[in-house]
Amino acid sequence: MIDTTPSLMLVIAVGAFFISGVYLVLERTLTRVLLGVILISNGVNLLLLISGGRAGGAPIVGVTPDEDMADPLAQFMILTAIVITFGLTAFILAMAYRSWQMLGHDEVQDDLEDRRIARLAARNAPTVEGSDTSDVTDISVDDEASAARDDIADGRTP
Amino acid sequence: MSSYTWLVPLPVMIPLFAAGLALALYRRPRLQQGISVTALTLMLGFSAWLMVVVDSGPVVVNAGEWAAPVGVALVGDRLSALMLTVSSAVLLCVLLYSLGQGVSDGSEKAPVSIYHPTYLALAAGVSNAFLAGDLFNLYVGFEILLVASYVLLTLGGTFERIRAGAIYVVVGLLSSLIFLTAVAMIYAATGTVNLAQLSVRLQEIDPGTALVLQILLLLGFAIKAAIFPLSSWLPDSYPTAPAPVTAVFAGLLTKVGVYSIMRTQTLLFPDGRLNDVLMWLALATMLIGIMGAVAQNDIKRLLSFTLVSHIGYMIFGIALGSRIGLGAAIFYVAHHITVQTTLFLIVGLIERRGGTTSLAKLGGLAKIAPGLSILFFIPAMNLAGIPPFSGFLGKVGLLEAGVAQDRWLAWVLVIGSVVASLLTLYAIVKAWNKAFWQPAPDDVPDVKLPATMVGPATALMVLTLAITVFAGPLYDYTNRAATTMMEPDNYVNAVLSGEGRGDGESTDKDGPERVDDSELSDDGQEGVVR
Numbered sequence: 001m002i003d004t005t006p007s008l009m010l011v012i013a014v015g016a017f018f019i020s021g022v023y024l025v026l027e028r029t030l031t032r033v034l035l036g037v038i039l040i041s042n043g044v045n046l047l048l049l050i051s052g053g054r055a056g057g058a059p060i061v062g063v064t065p066d067e068d069m070a071d072p073l074a075q076f077m078i079l080t081a082i083v084i085t086f087g088l089t090a091f092i093l094a095m096a097y098r099s100w101q102m103l104g105h106d107e108v109q110d111d112l113e114d115r116r117i118a119r120l121a122a123r124n125a126p127t128v129e130g131s132d133t134s135d136v137t138d139i140s141v142d143d144e145a146s147a148a149r150d151d152i153a154d155g156r157t158p
Numbered sequence: 159m160s161s162y163t164w165l166v167p168l169p170v171m172i173p174l175f176a177a178g179l180a181l182a183l184y185r186r187p188r189l190q191q192g193i194s195v196t197a198l199t200l201m202l203g204f205s206a207w208l209m210v211v212v213d214s215g216p217v218v219v220n221a222g223e224w225a226a227p228v229g230v231a232l233v234g235d236r237l238s239a240l241m242l243t244v245s246s247a248v249l250l251c252v253l254l255y256s257l258g259q260g261v262s263d264g265s266e267k268a269p270v271s272i273y274h275p276t277y278l279a280l281a282a283g284v285s286n287a288f289l290a291g292d293l294f295n296l297y298v299g300f301e302i303l304l305v306a307s308y309v310l311l312t313l314g315g316t317f318e319r320i321r322a323g324a325i326y327v328v329v330g331l332l333s334s335l336i337f338l339t340a341v342a343m344i345y346a347a348t349g350t351v352n353l354a355q356l357s358v359r360l361q362e363i364d365p366g367t368a369l370v371l372q373i374l375l376l377l378g379f380a381i382k383a384a385i386f387p388l389s390s391w392l393p394d395s396y397p398t399a400p401a402p403v404t405a406v407f408a409g410l411l412t413k414v415g416v417y418s419i420m421r422t423q424t425l426l427f428p429d430g431r432l433n434d435v436l437m438w439l440a441l442a443t444m445l446i447g448i449m450g451a452v453a454q455n456d457i458k459r460l461l462s463f464t465l466v467s468h469i470g471y472m473i474f475g476i477a478l479g480s481r482i483g484l485g486a487a488i489f490y491v492a493h494h495i496t497v498q499t500t501l502f503l504i505v506g507l508i509e510r511r512g513g514t515t516s517l518a519k520l521g522g523l524a525k526i527a528p529g530l531s532i533l534f535f536i537p538a539m540n541l542a543g544i545p546p547f548s549g550f551l552g553k554v555g556l557l558e559a560g561v562a563q564d565r566w567l568a569w570v571l572v573i574g575s576v577v578a579s580l581l582t583l584y585a586i587v588k589a590w591n592k593a594f595w596q597p598a599p600d601d602v603p604d605v606k607l608p609a610t611m612v613g614p615a616t617a618l619m620v621l622t623l624a625i626t627v628f629a630g631p632l633y634d635y636t637n638r639a640a641t642t643m644m645e646p647d648n649y650v651n652a653v654l655s656g657e658g659r660g661d662g663e664s665t666d667k668d669g670p671e672r673v674d675d676s677e678l679s680d681d682g683q684e685g686v687v688r
Contacts, residue, residue, distance in 0.1 A: 025328070025332065029491055030324055033328055035665045037328070037332070037335070038330050040332075040335050041335055041338075044335055044339050044342060047339060047343070047346075048338075048340040048341075048342040048345070050342075050346065051343070051345040051346035052345075073351075074345065076347070077341070077342075077351075079297065081338055083481040084301050084417075085336075088305065088307065088308075088327075088331060091305070091308060091309075091327070092328075092331075094322055094326060094437075095312065095323060095324060095327065098315050098320055099320050100322070102317050102320070103317070108324045108325060108328070109324070110320075118658045145642075
């Protein structure tokens with residue numbers, strides 16, 4: 001029977017990769033999201049490595065005795081996953097660059113529907129607060145909407 | 159059926175090979191077009207043939223002749239062959255439509271040379287996902303089609319497409335990572351990724367662990383299939399792509415997710431512990447999706463929301479966990495792939511004729527383009543489930559299956575699907591009134607719809623009508639597919655029929671002893687019927 005007890009360090013590393021990856025994915029900049037995705041995928045690759053059981057010798061008949069072999073299937077799956085992530089990293093980098101070319105930044109833009117809702121919120125906000133600044137209309141509703149959104153993101157009340 | 163094993167890999171091999179060829183010939187757009195059309199026509203032919211062949215039992219191909227648990231298997235059974243046939247028909251029609259669009263836009267001089275290779279890679283990925291007999295192979299199939307779809311969605315790199323693409327790509331990537339995590343966990347728990355072997359071993363492990371694995375897998379697939387809490391990426395990203403690309407995405411990509419749910423729920427987790435959860439999710443998907451559609455004022459977004467809503471019907475059929483429910487769900491998938499793609503293609507025509515997809519600005523199309531209105535009306539009524547069309551037949555099948563269960567939850571779902579169906583009709587009629595009946599705006603562009611675009615759209619509409627006319631035989635077929643799927647043993651026995659390692663060659667040096675060939679009279683390369 002193969003010993004499948006994983007090394008504790010690897011398990012902790014997988015957890016750390018996932019936690020920091022999720023944190024980065026929740027950012028608004030595409031490059032940070034990309035870093036998060038890379039971290040998570042490294043975590044998944046390590047998880048695949050753990051799933052293959054304990055470490056061993058090269059799984060080549062005649063080089064390593066049968067009982068000392070590492071599981072080649074897990075490593076094959078990791079290799080495939082690495083290649084796929086590599087290609088997608090290049091693709092996202094290209095997208096981030098294109099976004100930077102056009103907009104000067106690579107922030108993931110709001111969904112159209114979100115923007116519409118934010119605009120409604122911006123229109124209603126002064127009434128809700130009873131503020132008297134609402135007749136100052138030299139800023140467009142769109143700007144107000146984005147300002148309201150940034151305020152929410154920064155933890156201030158709009 | 160042993161003589162037909164060569165048929166199974168062809169729907170993957172042909173488009174993949176053609177994709178390489180088309181990429182190499184990027185300087186010769188005419189030749190590229192020829193290659194793409196030929197490849198997809200061949201794919202359609204072979205898939206249809208496979209559909210006939212597998213009706214008498216699944217056909218299994220082992221790569222490198224290694225028998226299933228050791229080697230990687232491709233499995234063609236009724237469900238996958240039906241999905242393949244419908245998908246390749248849709249892929250072919252959409253390709254012809256996009257060619258027509260390219261020709262009439264005069265883009266021949268400046269062709270996007272990667273369009274054809276990517277489109278063919280998408281076709282290969284879809285086929286690979288349908289034929290995979292291996293969880294990891296399914297993952298690879300998903301990746302092929304997703305990567306191709308990322309490229310197609312961001313084609314041209316305009317602002318709007320990069321915006322939508324960023325969300326789509328990140329969501330797609332995360333769903334793939336969740337799926338891969340599930341694969342890793344399943345491998346750790348069972349030591350195999352072969353679907354047939356998993357079907358046996360997952361029943362033997364701790365039920366709690368199995369439940370976690372099931373939830374992880376469902377989570378990955380649910381993002382791809384756009385089931386309610388995980389569906390919000392879809393209506394935002396699909397409408398920005400070019401009309402043919404949106405059409406093929408709407409028709410196929412979510413259905414690959416639905417197919418995977420069908421396959422894993424019946425084969426790996428036949429105890430159906432999550433069926434009640436799926437029922438609620440199906441209800442939420444139907445109702446919330448269709449309410450989104452009612453609120454939309456852009457016909458492309460409206461159709462994207464109806465797409466989300468109708469995914470709920472398929473999940474309903476799967477969650478019933480009964481033979482007739484599954485049969486109706488499979489029928490509904492076949493119907494929905496064609497009808498949704500047709501509608502998106504026709505909306506492409508509407509956009510061309512009316513100059514916009516905003517319902518507020520469209521108008522008078524019934525008078526300006528009567529042919530187009532007929533073309534829109536038939537699939538639209540089909541989608542809403544008006545008799546005698548196939549949408550009605552599919553829904554009746556699902557309702558019958560729900561009523562047959564006679565549980566309160568099934569009744570809730572039955573009522574929910576009727577409500578969603580009526581709301582679909584409302585949304586569609588609203589779109590119809592605004593686009594076709596309200597007074598025409600002053601500045602309707604004076605364009606003539608090219609026959610090369612109308613032709614493929616009409617062909618696809620005829621296909622939806624054919625599904626209606628031949629609903630009887632098709633329903634029998636899907637019911638037979640469901641009957642075999644409800645008994646996982648059919649699949650397991652077909653894949654694991656060989657006792658040994660198959661006929662694959664390996665080194666003799668210090669290796670395990672070769673299996674005696676005389677004992678392996680007929681294993682490895684063929685699935686034994688039933």
